Amino acid sequence: MPQAAPPSEGGGPNGRAPGYARVIVDVRPAHLDHPFDYRIPEGATVGIGQRVRVAFAGRRRTGWVVDLADEPETDPARVRDLALVQGETRWFDRDDLRFYRWVADRWAGTLADVLRHAVPARVAAVDREAAEWPAPPPCTPSRPPPAAAWEAYGAESLLAAADAPDESGAPAFWWRPLADADPAGAVAELAARTLAAGRGVLVIAPEPNAPALDAVAGLDPDRTVDWRAAQGPRSRHRAFLRGRTGHARVAVGERGAVFAPVAELGLVIALDEANPAYKEHRSPRFHARDVALARARFAGVPAVVTGDLPSAALWRLLGDGHVAELRAPRAVETDRAPAVEVIDLADPRPRPRARLSSVADRALARTVGEGGAALVLATRRGEGTALACSGCGERLVCPVCAGSLAAHGSGRGCPTCGWTGSAEPCRRCGDTRTAPLAAGAERLAAELGRAHPAAEVVALEGYDAPGPTERPAIAVATRGAIVDRPGWLGSDRATVLVVPDADALRGRADLEAGEDALRLWMDAARLADHIVLQTREPRAAGVQALVRWDPDGFWRREERWRAELGFPPARTLVRVEAGRHAELVGEQLREALAGIADVLGPDPGGALLVKTARLRGTLRALVPLRAAWGRDDLGVRVDVDPVPAG
Structure with missing residues (x-):
């Protein structure tokens, strides 16, 4: 049976049950992020974690009981009764509440925001169904x-911690699997040891097909x-109750499953920790990797995060000793x-005017001649629009904003700022011919299909894209199709991986472009025996790290x-989106964060960027500002650890 509320907890004089419930009301403004007192009706049974309905600001709203008290913190004459206690299920306990509050504070959100992520909608029929469940087996x-x-x-x-989590404290590990390893098998072995110890397991991945x-x-x-299969209110409610009551010992899923209840939790695993899909887009904009690490820490159990190239956030945790490295000896890794x-495209000898x-x-x-499979990594989907000189490979740039130019009628146009103009000769070599800077997957697949008619050539755009079904085959894949053990390869590996446009990804106007490119190359490299990478900068840090298999x-x-620039991992970034109120919000931020953080902006879209080496102090200073912005209905949004688009 689901966990039901006992008689109201606490107790006043003579053992009487508390008369008041402290309720977090499901509202969004930050200035309302605190419990409100409601009187418990005579004869009602109320406990921490129950869902209730309350009158608030003239409307009936959902709330959650977070505490009980003998006396209210406001005038009793102003306190209203709970309108309705919605079932007996206790959706969380005090320990869960501490964890939820930590998440809210860490990502500048509210407790109600976190509860919306962590607690599914209630379906009364599922409550009635669960009431008939037998007790879970021991x-x-x-x-x-x-x-x-x-x-x-x-x-x-790690194995000792999995065998006896109660005795291990809460160690956290970063695991870098060997390039030819089977990460799925190793994760299953570790989970099996934890289950054998009588404890539960939580595993999350950024993509559903992991x-x-x-x-x-x-x-x-x-x-x-x-x-992954819990779609819709009914199935999510049922999944939640199975985990909370101990009928399920294992929970697996994507980002949102990081809050899934697991009875007797003994191990938390987050795969591919740097994947941007772990970043939540609704408030609070948490990162599931950090939530997973905190979940394990609060529960006192081991955590494992995986990947080839650590994210900036994880690199900082490794350097500070909060997470331990788990990797094979360097000689084994490289072997x-x-x-x-690496093909140097700046060298005129390897046919610089050709795509390959x-x-x-x-x-x-x-x-193709041997009947094998090849993988070609495309930088983007579709046809590819940014132009480069056919003669020297120089990117064509906008004279106004320096963005990439695309074809516009018989001339050129800038998709970024809207500039249009005539087609001018290349400023570097004088050639008038152009070609896409980096071919999209469809264009590249079409070209390769003409060059290799004996092969099945397929463009893959997305993790669930169907791949080639015959051999020989060439799969032209965008980053979304680079997944662990893709179905079209089965248990095989590609004979060769070709990266024709390394500079197009590495050279993006983005702080994390080099890091992002190397991580993608290493992910793709796990699928092949041999890599051919084309670049005009063979000595670039990311290229050399791939050659040496040396992400550290x-x-x-x-x-x-x-x-030197004040960016991660040395500092933490906080993005504040203020729209038309950006100037006012910027003044308030600079005053509140003086001596704590640097404030840049606003940019044309009304966003400001805070760079801080003292995150806790910065978040504390933001609390009264967030409350004031909510009270004045300014619509300001705060994003701690923003993930760049693209």
């Missing part, structure tokens, strides 16, 4: 299963809640990494210049 610890997949990583401390989610869900299907061949160098051409032709070396170089 969890009997058993002998830990083998963990052969972890032998290469010196993972004794093989590790399927592998873990298959360990104990009857006692697993798969939040099992794919071979990388002769080396890449030969690699694809050899793969990339960060050691990258963090120095980022620190």
Whole structure:
């Protein structure tokens, strides 16, 4: 049966039940982010975590009971009765509440915002159904299963924590799998050890088709809640109750599943921790990696986050000692990494005017001739619009904003600022011919199909895109199609991975462009035995880190210049979107954060950027400002740790 509320907790003189409930009301303004007192009607049973209906500002609203008291904190004559207690289910307890409040404070949100993410809508029919459930079967610890997949990583401390989480404290680990490893199998082994210890497991991934989610869900299907399948209020309510009551011991899913209840939680795993899909777009704009780490810390259990290249946030945690590295010896990493061949497009010898160098051409032709599979990484979808000189490869730039130019009728146009003009010769070499700076997947697939008619050539745009079904094959994939163990490859690996437009991704006008490019290349490299990467800057940090399979070396170089500019990992960013109130909000921020943080902007869209090395102090200083903005209905939105678009 679901966890029901006992008689009202606490107790006043003579053991009487508390007379008042403190309720968080489901409203958005920050100045209302505190409990309101309501009188408990005579004979009602109320406990912390119950959902209620209350009268608030002339309307009936949903609320959640967060505390009980003998006396109200306001004039009793002004206190109203609870309008309705919605069922007996207790959706959270005091420990959950502490965790939810931490999330709200860390991402400058409200407790009501977090509860909207963490607690599903109630369906009365599901409550009635759950009332008939038998008690969940007991969890009997058993002998830990083998963990052969972890032998290469010196993972004794992690395995010990999985076997006995109560004795391990709450260690956090960052695991970098070997390039030819099976991460899904290793994650399943670790989850199986935790289940054998009689504890529950939570695993999240940024994409729904992650093989590790399927592998873990298959360990104990009857006692697993798969939040990927929990669509709609009824199924989400049922999934929540199964986890909260102990009928399920395993929860798997995407970003939102980080709040999924798991009875006797013993392990939290977040796969591909740097993936931007982990960033929530609704308030509070949390990052699921950090929520997962905090979830494990609050529960006193181990956490594991995975990836090849750490995010800036994780690099800071590693440097501060809050997260421990879990990786194979350096010699083993490099020995099992794919071979990388870099083609310098600045050298006139490898056919610089062609889309592909002769080396890449030969690699694809050899793969097709042998009946194998090749993977070509496209920078973008579709046809590709940004133009470059056909003669020297120079990007055509707008004379007004320096953005990339595209074809506009018989001339040129800037999609960024709207400038249009005639087609002028290249300012570098004088050539008048142009070509797309980087071909989109469809254009590139069409070109390769003509060049290799014996192969099935398919453009893949998205994680669920169907791939080639025959061999030989060439898959032209955008970043969204680079997933662990794609269906079109099965258990095989591609013979070659070709990256024809490395500079188009690495050279984006974005602070994180180099980091993002290297992470994508390393993800794609796991699918192939040999890599051919074309670039005009072969000595760039990201290119060399790929050649050496040395992401740590990339960060050691990258963090120095980022620190000089005051960007992560040295500092934390906070984006404040104020729209037409940007000038006023900017003045308030500069006054409140003087000596704590730097405030830049506003930009033309009314956004300001706060750079701080003292996040806690900055967030505390924002509390009264957020309350004032909410009270004045300015519509200001705060985004801590913003993730760049694209």
